[in-house]
Amino acid sequence: MHSLLVIVTRQIGDVLLTTPLIHAARHRWPDAAIDVLGFEGTLEMLRGNPDVRELIATPPRLGFAGGLRLMRRLWRRYDLALVAEASDRAHLMGAVASRHRAGLVPPAGGSSGLKKRLLDHAVVVAGDLGEVHVVQEKLALLAPWQELAPPARLVAPPSQPLPAPLARQLAPGYVVVHTPSMWPYKQWPLEHFRTLLGLLAAAGRQVVLTGGPSAGDRAAIGAMQGAAPAPLLVDAGLLDFGQLAGLLRGAALYIGPDTSVSHLAAACEVPVLAIFGPTHPQRWAPWPALPREQVVHWQRRASVQSVGQVTLMQAELPCAPCGKAGCEDHRMSGTECLPAIRPERVAQEALRILAHSRHPRAGGDPEHARSA
Structure with missing residues (x-):
């Protein structure tokens, strides 16, 4: 894998909890370019992260024209997309960005079956009453490419001087x-x-x-x-x-x-x-x-x-x-x-x-x- 896109279209805390996945991907493919796609205002937690090449920020509501522009920008640009959210939009972006995808999917209902068929590797989310931490759930996206359990390490932004x-x-x-x-x-x-x-x-x-x-x-x-x-x-x-x-x-x-x-x-x-x-x-x-x-x-x-x-x-x-x-x-x-x-x-x-x-x-x- 020479290029990866990690998709995390949720809130700031969710973005930070995706850093172990990003870090594990860097550990597995040291020379790969890793980009992260998320909502505007949520990706600043990744500013200065040494594992990330580019942050791709999108509005929560793209509209038809905005969606087309984003799809043209992403089209088959990556070797692997890691869809770290179960939403329809996140999976659509993953399908546009790469032919090879691993993603989180809901346990059943809705578009769950379609998402599973579109993925090389699906991880069924446990839900808020499950016993699997969201960090471990996201790390499981790398299972087909890992012989050993990847390191589970959060990566915080580098410190900046205080006022x-x-x-x-x-x-x-x-x-x-x-x-x-x-x-x-x-x-x-x-x-x-x-x-x-x-x-x-x-x-x-x-x-x-x-x-x-x-x-x-x-x-x-x-x-x-x-x-x-x-x-x-x-x-x-x-x-x-x-x-x-x-x-x-x-x-x-x-x-x-x-x-x-x-x-x-x-x-x-x-x-x-x-x-x-x-x-x-x-x-x-x-x-x-x-x-x-x-x-x-x-x-x-x-x-x-x-x-x-x-x-x-x-x-x-x-x-x-x-x-x-x-x-x-x-x-x-x-x-x-x-x-x-x-x-x-x-x-x-x-x-x-x-x-x-x-x-x-x-x-x-x-x-x-x-x-x-």
């Missing part, structure tokens, strides 16, 4: 906390976050808040004002992914919900404390940084569980995780499981992790932070 005003505020041992979620059913209550920030500050830890430019993100960060004394509470402002990666790599701990930034923190190999509600961890837990010979296995339900440097917390409710979009199963739904994860529990686990961190507490010994 000088932010860099001057950072104290040793700071903790990065990401309070916003894109959808209500993934949102840990903001009052819980406020309590958590106060407990971390009381233990002598500086908290750095991250978020994007959207009104929802800015509101979630603004709601944290006054939760801790000013020197111990810093708004990182708007960072690109390279700067965010640099901020994460310098942190003693990252705390956040089921969001793309949590996956990025895991890729940066920083200790991660993830707060999960209805989302199934066996499918979507942040992927830890482990040696190749170690197996990543998450339990479906556990109050607290750790794999590598990633710790995941869930509610002690019999319905969690349900694998649905909240209790009402739509994106704007609320949940009962996330409020049930008390901030005192999260703070206790965070301080336990920090007690073993290589980063000292600002102005003191990390062991003191544990006792606090």
Whole structure:
């Protein structure tokens, strides 16, 4: 294979979770040109990725004319297309780009049968109640060309310098906390976050808040004002992914919900404390940084569980995780499981992790932070 196209037409977190597939393809074909096709605004996570030659960004809605232009651009340009999404559009682009294709397909129904017939190798997706992590699912696309299991390694963007005003505020041992979620059913209550920030500050830890430019993100960060004394509470402002990666790599701990930034923190190999509600961890837990010979296995339900440097917390409710979009199963739904994860529990686990961190507490010994 001299040229490959990886197709991942979903959100930012999904793009990052495709980097083990891209890296494994580079490992299998060291001299191949690997391009990635995805939606505009989602591929910046791959900017500077050494495994990728070109990023091909397309609008979520192409229209007839836009679709024709893209098909002309892709037509039989590649030796192999790896379709890392099960959507009709992703498979159409794969069929246009190469005669040889491996792709993810739904288990049954709709166009599943047609997709299977068009592929050299089909991987049936497990679905949100399955036990196969999406990283492993995507890696299975390479099975016909791999004698051994490929390395499962997330590749984060290279670090970029932080804005000088932010860099001057950072104290040793700071903790990065990401309070916003894109959808209500993934949102840990903001009052819980406020309590958590106060407990971390009381233990002598500086908290750095991250978020994007959207009104929802800015509101979630603004709601944290006054939760801790000013020197111990810093708004990182708007960072690109390279700067965010640099901020994460310098942190003693990252705390956040089921969001793309949590996956990025895991890729940066920083200790991660993830707060999960209805989302199934066996499918979507942040992927830890482990040696190749170690197996990543998450339990479906556990109050607290750790794999590598990633710790995941869930509610002690019999319905969690349900694998649905909240209790009402739509994106704007609320949940009962996330409020049930008390901030005192999260703070206790965070301080336990920090007690073993290589980063000292600002102005003191990390062991003191544990006792606090």
